[in-house]
Amino acid sequence: MNNTIVLLIILAVLVIFVLVVLVKSIRIIPQARAGVVERLGKYLRTLNPGLNILIPFVDRLLPLLDLREQVVSFPPQQVITEDSLVVSIDTVVYFQVTDARAATYEIANYIHAVEQLTTTTLRNVVGGLNLEEALTSRDRINGQLRGVLDEATGRWGIRVSRVELKAIEPPLSIQDSMEKQMRAERERRATILTAEGTKQSQILTAEGRRQAAILAAEGDAKAAILRADGESQAIQKVFDAIHKGNPDQKLLAYQYLQTLPKLAEGSSNKVWIIPSELGEALRGVGSALGDFLPDTRGGAERTPAAPAGGAEADARATGAVSPVDGHQRQGEAPAS
Structure with a gap:
């Protein structure tokens, strides 16, 4: 009886051991993930998505790395421009892990490293611009940041695809001055547009009056020509009638009187x-x-x-x- 119980215990321990070995030996890597395997503390290989077999208690699988493009938004950074104005800039970085081994062994925390590199590069780039250039040159700043970050993070197995400035906020006093300037500019444009409209209206009115005067003059000229033609025809008819009637001297003298x-x-x-x-x-x-x-x-x-x-x-x-x-x-x- 005692021997049977001992055998059952031993059998149960063996089953549990086999199950543990199987669990430790089989690893399923999801799509767009990568796993780094160490054997006795040394890098062995990188596991690809799918079913992978490891040696239990010899090989160790490190936490999986996400190979998809990631978006990290960093907190606002205080940056001093060339004209000594402090602006607050929010940045967003789009990056992707391309080499799981380099991202594991070349840098301790690549996200923190990207954040610090973005901050220092941003201060260098914006520090050479004045406030107006910093507000209107976002594409230029984005391109410079992306170039510096992509070059620096390449050896870390990371590819920076995009860097965007989410917000650039100047001091409140500068914002008030900019609002007044923009308001004055809008009023100036509105005044110019009103003046242009008045000018165009006066031009069109003068053109209409000129056309009306020309048409009236043409009408008067045609009317005068028609009246002259009518008087000429009337005189001609009277003259013909007089000559047809053959008047004598007495009748002509009476008409004269x-x-x-x-x-x-x-x-x-x-x-x-x-x-x-x-x-x-x-x-x-x-x-x-x-x-x-x-x-x-x-x-x-x-x-x-x-x-x-x-x-x-x-x-x-x-x-x-x-x-x-x-x-x-x-x-x-x-x-x-």
Whole structure:
């Protein structure tokens, strides 16, 4: 009975030992991971993803390393610019482990090393720039940081792919000054745009007025041409009608006398001159009307014609006078 119990205990210990050996011997490495194996304290090999066999109690597997690209955000760093201003800069570093052996044996803590290297490099780069250049040259700073970090971390088995400046915060007093400057710049641009709009509006208004004046002038010119053509045609028709009617001297003299009152029309006509042809016209009218005057002695008798050179009597007969300085003055006809 005692022997049986002893055998069972020994068998159980052997089973447990075998299980422990199996557990220690078989290692499954996940994808995008890498494991460094040491044999008796010395580097042996790097395990790839998949099933791997180790010698228990001889080989030791170190903690697995992540081969994926990692993102590390470092706390804000106080950096002094070239113009002696302190700015706070937040950085983000994108890196990837490319050599598990170098990342294990070449550096004790590669994340801490990348952080410290980023801080020192950032101070060197930003220290050579003024505040305005530091605020507007992010791509330049990123490129310089990436170049320095990638060169320094290459021997550590790490590849730095990107370095980004998450935030650059100048002092509060500088921020207030920058806000005032930006506000003044926006107001200046708004004033310029308003002036440009007013200028363009005035130009367009003047152009419209000029076009309107040109069109009005063209319309007046065409209207004047049409009126002149109409008057010309009217005169031509009157002239043709007169010639077709074949008027005699008596009719022409009568029409001439009807036209004379139009010479005195208008409030500004203070003096008007009787034409020299008036006497001849009156003599023609008198001779025409004399044939029809009644004869007191029993028959029609011709009225004697007005003597030649009677321009004054002719003017008195027509009643043509000119008011000058409030006095009535008889019109005088120039000698024919």
